[in-house]
Amino acid sequence: MKKIGISFFIFFAVVFSTMAKENKPILFPTFSLLKMDSVSYLTNKDIKDSVNTVFVNFSPTCDHCQRTIRNILDNISKFNNTQFVLSSFDEFGLVQKFYFEYGLNSFSTVFIGQEYDFQLTKQLQFSSFPCLVIFDANKKWIKKLEQETTAKTLLKVLKIKEK
Secondary structure (H helix, E strand, O other): OHHHHHHHHHHHHHHHHHHHHHHOOOOOOOOEEEOOOOOOEEEHHHOOOOOEEEEEEOOOOOHHHHHHHHHHHHOHHHOOOEEEEEEEOOOHHHHHHHHHHOOHHHOOOEEEEEOOOOHHHHHHOOOOOOEEEEEOOOOOEEEEEOOOOOHHHHHHHOOOOOO
């Protein structure tokens, strides 16, 4: 009986700590990501003010990540006033290949870089592939999505009406 009580205590402690972590606002990060030219860096200074920002932690080889990013790109015209920052700590060559395969250089509101120091992951508490952390135009945290996501879901979180 004592073991059951301890098990319930541990279970509820884990559940409540997870809920507390999810509800705790995340501050807009400071970061430096290696750009696909392999010599320059994407930093906060490259991010526009007064627009929504969606940070996406991804792995180029993850099917869930690929579907999420493809769905966003297929609907990119619906994301008015929104920019995307894609980061991966996978091997640079894989990230670069993903960049070219998905034609990310043709999207002015999509930025991508390799995370080399895990500072962005620590600040945004990335915990899955994909993991999206969403901020409003005032750089206030809105929500964290820790799973494959559709453009429709993301538009709803950002309160952008579909046309």
